[in-house]
Amino acid sequence: MSVPTDYDLSLRDVLKFFPPSTTAVKDVSLDVGPGTFTVLLGLSGSGKSTLLRLLNGLHTPTEGEVRVLGTDVAQAGRSELRRLRRDIGMVFQQFHLVGSMSTLENVCTGALGSLRGPRVGLFSYPKSVRQRALEQLERVGLADHRFQRADTLSGGQQQRVAVARALVQRPRILLADEPVASLDPESSNQVMSLIARIAREDSLTVVCSLHQVELALQWGDRVFGLRHGELVLDDSSCNITHERAMSIYGNSAVLPAAAGAGAAATSGAAL
Amino acid sequence: MAVQTDERPQTTPTPDAGSGAGTAAASSDGRTLPKPSPRGITVAVVLGLFLAGGIWSVIDLRINFASLMDSWANTQNFMGRALPLDFPAWDELLRGTLTTLSIVLLATLLAVLISIPCALMAARTTCRSAALRTSSRVFIVIMRAIPELILALFFLRIYGFGAGAIAGILALGLHSVGMLGKMYADAIEDHDDGPRQAQETAGAKRIQQIFGSVMPGITPAVIAHALHRFDINLRASVILGWVGVAGLGADLRAAQGVGNYPRLLALGLIVLLLCILVEIISGRLRMKLLGRAEPSRFGVLWAWQKLRSRWSGERLETRPSLGSRTIPPWDGARIARFSHIGLTLALILASVVYIEWSALLALLASWTDADVSSWEVFTGEFHVAAFFTGLVDLPEESQRWFPPHDGDIQSTIFAQILVTIQIALAATFLGALLALPVGALAARNVAPRPGLAQFFRMVIVVTRGVPELILALLLIIIMGLGAVAGTLALALGAMGLLSKLVADSIEDTDVRIQDALVTGGAGRAQVFFAATMRQSAPAVVSHVLYQLDVNFRSATLLGIVGAGGIGYQLEMARRTLQWEVVTYILICVVAVVLLIEAVSVFMRRLMR
Ligand SMILES: Nc1ncnc2c1ncn2[C@@H]1O[C@H](COP(=O)(O)OP(=O)(O)OP(=O)(O)O)[C@@H](O)[C@H]1O
Numbered sequence: 027m028s029v030p031t032d033y034d035l036s037l038r039d040v041l042k043f044f045p046p047s048t049t050a051v052k053d054v055s056l057d058v059g060p061g062t063f064t065v066l067l068g069l070s071g072s073g074k075s076t077l078l079r080l081l082n083g084l085h086t087p088t089e090g091e092v093r094v095l096g097t098d099v100a101q102a103g104r105s106e107l108r109r110l111r112r113d114i115g116m117v118f119q120q121f122h123l124v125g126s127m128s129t130l131e132n133v134c135t136g137a138l139g140s141l142r143g144p145r146v147g148l149f150s151y152p153k154s155v156r157q158r159a160l161e162q163l164e165r166v167g168l169a170d171h172r173f174q175r176a177d178t179l180s181g182g183q184q185q186r187v188a189v190a191r192a193l194v195q196r197p198r199i200l201l202a203d204e205p206v207a208s209l210d211p212e213s214s215n216q217v218m219s220l221i222a223r224i225a226r227e228d229s230l231t232v233v234c235s236l237h238q239v240e241l242a243l244q245w246g247d248r249v250f251g252l253r254h255g256e257l258v259l260d261d262s263s264c265n266i267t268h269e270r271a272m273s274i275y276g277n278s279a280v281l282p283a284a285a286g287a288g289a290a291a292t293s294g295a296a297l
Numbered sequence: 298m299a300v301q302t303d304e305r306p307q308t309t310p311t312p313d314a315g316s317g318a319g320t321a322a323a324s325s326d327g328r329t330l331p332k333p334s335p336r337g338i339t340v341a342v343v344l345g346l347f348l349a350g351g352i353w354s355v356i357d358l359r360i361n362f363a364s365l366m367d368s369w370a371n372t373q374n375f376m377g378r379a380l381p382l383d384f385p386a387w388d389e390l391l392r393g394t395l396t397t398l399s400i401v402l403l404a405t406l407l408a409v410l411i412s413i414p415c416a417l418m419a420a421r422t423t424c425r426s427a428a429l430r431t432s433s434r435v436f437i438v439i440m441r442a443i444p445e446l447i448l449a450l451f452f453l454r455i456y457g458f459g460a461g462a463i464a465g466i467l468a469l470g471l472h473s474v475g476m477l478g479k480m481y482a483d484a485i486e487d488h489d490d491g492p493r494q495a496q497e498t499a500g501a502k503r504i505q506q507i508f509g510s511v512m513p514g515i516t517p518a519v520i521a522h523a524l525h526r527f528d529i530n531l532r533a534s535v536i537l538g539w540v541g542v543a544g545l546g547a548d549l550r551a552a553q554g555v556g557n558y559p560r561l562l563a564l565g566l567i568v569l570l571l572c573i574l575v576e577i578i579s580g581r582l583r584m585k586l587l588g589r590a591e592p593s594r595f596g597v598l599w600a601w602q603k604l605r606s607r608w609s610g611e612r613l614e615t616r617p618s619l620g621s622r623t624i625p626p627w628d629g630a631r632i633a634r635f636s637h638i639g640l641t642l643a644l645i646l647a648s649v650v651y652i653e654w655s656a657l658l659a660l661l662a663s664w665t666d667a668d669v670s671s672w673e674v675f676t677g678e679f680h681v682a683a684f685f686t687g688l689v690d691l692p693e694e695s696q697r698w699f700p701p702h703d704g705d706i707q708s709t710i711f712a713q714i715l716v717t718i719q720i721a722l723a724a725t726f727l728g729a730l731l732a733l734p735v736g737a738l739a740a741r742n743v744a745p746r747p748g749l750a751q752f753f754r755m756v757i758v759v760t761r762g763v764p765e766l767i768l769a770l771l772l773i774i775i776m777g778l779g780a781v782a783g784t785l786a787l788a789l790g791a792m793g794l795l796s797k798l799v800a801d802s803i804e805d806t807d808v809r810i811q812d813a814l815v816t817g818g819a820g821r822a823q824v825f826f827a828a829t830m831r832q833s834a835p836a837v838v839s840h841v842l843y844q845l846d847v848n849f850r851s852a853t854l855l856g857i858v859g860a861g862g863i864g865y866q867l868e869m870a871r872r873t874l875q876w877e878v879v880t881y882i883l884i885c886v887v888a889v890v891l892l893i894e895a896v897s898v899f900m901r902r903l904m905r
């Protein structure tokens with residue numbers, strides 16, 4: 027199943043259809059080489075999350091082929107998918123920490139994929155895993171909070187814990203779905219620079235969806251633009267001006283009408 | 298996931314505009330009252346039927362002022378015979394209390410242990426297979442529909458009458474799955490699924506996800522619901538004493554059997570105190586677990602805190618240097634947490650030992666005393682062992698219960714089922730009738746004076762604290778055996794719960810609407826009927842239907858102590874060893890319970 031390629035991620039004519047009538051991703055082809063920091067831009071509903079979930083096999087493509095680290099995600103069996111997912115860390119907009127657990131234990135859960143059997147409590151994780159988790163917490167600057175309940179941390183801190191949890195997997199790819207959308211500008215910058223620094227240090231391939239064009243151009247090596255599930259922009263960030271990036275949102279002056287018409291067409295098809 | 302697009306709402310006006318034009322055309326004939334909708338008519342008809350049923354039941358069961366006045370004389374007479382109270386010797390009392398508490402604790406534990414896997418299989422987020430989910434839900438509903446009384450009869454048959462404890466544990470434990478399983482499944486589905494998804498993306502297996510995120514997430518709810526169920530099981534376990542489950546219930550029954558009223562009343566008082574004590578403790582724990590700052594103002598706990606009215610401040614935490622520790626240091630919070638776990642385990646262990654201890658004592662008694670007939674089951678066996686040997690008898694015993702047979706008293710059974718339904722209807726009707734004013738006056742935003750709200754809240758606290766069984770026993774002595782005593786006992790219980798719910802839902806209503814009307818010059822009563830009642834009506838109706846369901850089950854149970862209805866028939870069938878008849882009655886009862894449940898689900902859907 028696994029064939030060596032130059033790309034960490036490669037999508038061929040991928041289409042994802044959700045019954046009854048939503049085509050969330052349409053005819054997307056792209057390749058991402060190792061160590062690239064890529065940013066996905068697009069309006070709400072343009073298919074960013076769906077694309078990210080296609081990459082770690084949470085969704086299977088309706089058509090086309092998704093290859094991650096040389097593995098065809100749709101063809102992978104259960105254990106192969108599990109192994110693949112261990113190589114892909116993911117960070118979410120809503121952090122998704124277990125609120126009643128300590129910070130350190132939350133980070134430890136990132137290693138579940140490489141452990142056998144269920145775990146309850148910090149004691150149940152091997153010392154080596156706990157040590158590794160602590161190292162990652164130190165990296166994100168939260169080692170002092172290791173025994174604090176996760177739901178008592180601030181939003182920015184929670185997202186940094188979530189990053190540490192993803193890193194405990196020792197991933198090769200890091201997916202981030204709007205990691206800073208629920209944070210204030212200050213924490214946003216902190217989290218983004220943290221992700222960028224770690225990506226550089228660990229030479230991770232990053233795919234990060236964002237809402238803010240400024241952040242995208244600041245941190246991304248490469249920018250993809252999605253509109254109604256189609257890839258409308260694919261270029262290195264140094265070639266992209268702010269205006270060009272804004273164009274993927276459609277002409278901003280007619281934006282609401284255009285979006286309304288698009289949605290009306292969709293619902294019309296449903297009727 | 299936030300998949301809803303922002304532009305969605307703009308698309309909806311199109312169909313709406315069409316229907317809007319339609320209504321505009323229809324209303325051009327000058328109507329000022331809307332055409333009644335089929336939905337509204339159905340709701341009205343069903344509610345009307347229930348109301349009529351309630352009134353008819355009250356009349357048919359001969360609950361009226363004349364009979365109430367008659368009993369007043371009896372009350373004085375009874376009090377003369379029941380006083381002074383006669384408390385049993387303290388060791389006897391302690392034995393009964395500990396047995397009851399052990400049974401209830403182990404039954405609740407058993408229920409939790411069965412309910413968690415059931416709930417995991419019933420919840421959408423943890424179980425992919427629709428077939429498994431449905432079968433788990435069906436199992437839960439059936440456990441809820443089978444009365445604990447009949448389960449107790451069955452297990453007492455298998456384990457013999459000396460084994461009152463294990464039969465009680467199994468009966469209460471299995472029946473509780475009907476409530477806990479559903480609540481746990483709902484807790485899982487309501488709980489944020491994000492952490493589980495995050496672990497799934499990290500390659501965790503399903504079982505790892507369950508222990509790693511689902512269980513830690515719902516643990517507070519699991520314990521809180523279990524504590525609530527402990528309260529309920531305590532009350533039910535006392536009633537099960539009438540069929541042979543050990544504990545305080547058995548002592549009460551003995552006192553009732555020989556007409557020893559001073560003893561009966563004393564034991565009733567003990568049961569009452571025990572219930573209140575347990576409610577205080579479990580209420581306290583539940584409040585902490587669910588992170589509520591204030592106790593429900595309708596629980597005993599509220600009254601308790603009112604009396605104490607002291608609040609301990611939060612302790613300041615010192616943060617020691619952590620170094621490279623990966624296991625938390627023993628700070629105050631951790632010690633407290635572990636001591637809670639330790640205490641719980643110790644209590645469970647103590648209950649197990651205590652239950653087996655009485656078996657040991659029984660064994661000893663059988664050696665010293667030649668007459669061992671009543672302890673046959675034990676012959677040196679422990680309960681756990683008896684449980685497993687009992688399993689061997691299960692198929693053979695089950696055969697005695699099949700096929701169901703009406704025992705040639707089909708008409709009596711149906712008549713008694715009808716009486717039970719009448720008791721439930723009448724009790725719910727009377728309870729609701731009392732609860733509406735009491736609940737409304739206990740609501741702070743309706744009561745004319747805060748002092749009045751406070752007074753009515755106290756009334757609610759007291760009526761809720763008294764176990765229905767104790768009320769029923771008192772009323773039976775005063776008014777004689779029969780449905781009237783049962784109905785009034787259940788009506789008072791229903792009043793307690795319903796008025797709390799009424800007051801709660803009135804206080805939850807949107808105050809702005811009330812304010813808007815007051816600003817418009819409406820009077821207090823106008824505001825109450827136009828705004829407050831209108832808003833809380835759906836919630837109140839669904840609570841009343843739920844109460845009907847609860848009352849039917851309780852009426853079935855109370856029948857066994859002589860409070861009228863099908864319970865008595867069950868007792869007769871038990872005495873004459875007609876187990877097929879018990880099965881027949883079981884089927885009838887389950888059918889009625891499922892019917893009531895179906896109606897209330899249907900109504901809730903209509904009123905949403
Ligand atoms: N599981 C699903 N079932 C059905 N439709 C879905 C599902 N997931 C996504 N969709 C649809 O696919 C489309 C794209 O959704 P997606 O979540 O990928 O957008 P997005 O770009 O991430 O938006 P946002 O910025 O709001 O997160 C939407 O129309 C959404 O309704």
Ligand SMILES: [Mg+2]
Nearest residue numbers: 074075203299
């Ligand atoms: Mg998204």
